[in-house]
Amino acid sequence: KAGVTQTPRYLIKTRGQQVTLSCSPISGHRSVSWYQQTPGQGLQFLFEYFSETQRNKGNFPGRFSGRQFSNSRSEMNVSTLELGDSALYLCASRVSGDSYNEQFFGPGTRLTVL
Amino acid sequence: AQSVTQLGSHVSVSEGALVLLRCNYSSSVPPYLFWYVQYPNQGLQLLLKYTTGATLVKGINGFEAEFKKSETSFHLTKPSAHMSDAAEYFCAVSGPFNAGGTSYGKLTFGQGTILTVHP
Numbered sequence: 001k002a003g004v005t006q007t008p009r010y011l012i013k014t015r016g017q018q019v020t021l022s023c024s025p026i027s028g029h030r031s032v033s034w035y036q037q038t039p040g041q042g043l044q045f046l047f048e049y050f051s052e053t054q055r056n057k058g059n060f061p062g063r064f065s066g067r068q069f070s071n072s073r074s075e076m077n078v079s080t081l082e083l084g085d086s087a088l089y090l091c092a093s094r095v096s097g098d099s100y101n102e103q104f105f106g107p108g109t110r111l112t113v114l
Numbered sequence: 115a116q117s118v119t120q121l122g123s124h125v126s127v128s129e130g131a132l133v134l135l136r137c138n139y140s141s142s143v144p145p146y147l148f149w150y151v152q153y154p155n156q157g158l159q160l161l162l163k164y165t166t167g168a169t170l171v172k173g174i175n176g177f178e179a180e181f182k183k184s185e186t187s188f189h190l191t192k193p194s195a196h197m198s199d200a201a202e203y204f205c206a207v208s209g210p211f212n213a214g215g216t217s218y219g220k221l222t223f224g225q226g227t228i229l230t231v232h233p
Contacts, residue, residue, distance in 0.1 A: 033221070043204065045222070048220065100146050100165040102160045
C-alpha cells in the first residue's frame with residue numbers, strides 16, 4: 001500500500017506570495033492532519049480534516065488555511081508569505097478520527113520564503 | 115492542556131551500548147503516547163505507541179518503551195545501539211477523548227532528541 005505522498009517536495013517563494021501544498025493520504029484513510037516543523041518551534045499542529053470537515057485548528061494566523069476533498073486528499077494554503085513561514089510542512093493521515101490510531105506521515109514539503 | 119518534555123536535546127552513545135531517551139508528559143487525563151523517528155530529509159516514522167493495556171510496549175527496530183503513570187513518563191530504550199539508529203526521535207501525546215474537539219487529530223510533540231551513535 002502506498003504511503004502518504006506530498007507535492008511538491010521543495011518550494012521556493014518570495015515574501016507576499018501565496019502557496020498551495022498538496023497531500024494524498026494512504027488509501028482508505030479519512031483523517032488528514034498538517035504540521036509545521038521549524039528548528040526554533042519544533043513540530044506544531046496546524047489543523048486536521050476528517051470527511052471534508054476541519055475538526056481542529058492549531059494556533060496559527062488566518063493566513064494558513066486548508067481543505068479536504070471527497071477522496072480525502074488535502075491541500076493547505078498559505079497566503080501573504082512571511083520569512084518565518086519557511087519550514088518543513090508535514091502531512092499525516094490515519095484511518096479514522098480516533099486519537100488512538102497512529103498518524104502516518106509523508107516526507108514533507110520544504111518551503112523556503114525569500 | 116497537554117505537553118511533552120524530552121530531557122536532553124542530544125544523546126550520544128557507542129555502538130552496542132544501551133539507548134535511553136527520556137520523555138515526560140503532562141496531561142489531565144490518561145493520554146495516548148507515541149514515539150516517532152525522523153531521518154534527515156524524511157518524514158516521521160512511528161516506532162511504537164501506548165494506548166491501553168500492557169505498559170511495556172515493543173516497537174520496531176528493537177525499541178521499546180514503558181508507560182509509568184506515577185512518573186508521567188514514557189522513556190524509549192534499546193538494549194544495543196546500531197549505527198543506523200542515528201536520527202532524531204520525537205515523543206508525542208494525544209488526548210484519548212475528543213472532548214470539545216480539542217484533541218482531534220492533534221499530536222503534541224516534544225522538542226526532539228538527536229541520537230548520535232559512535233563506532
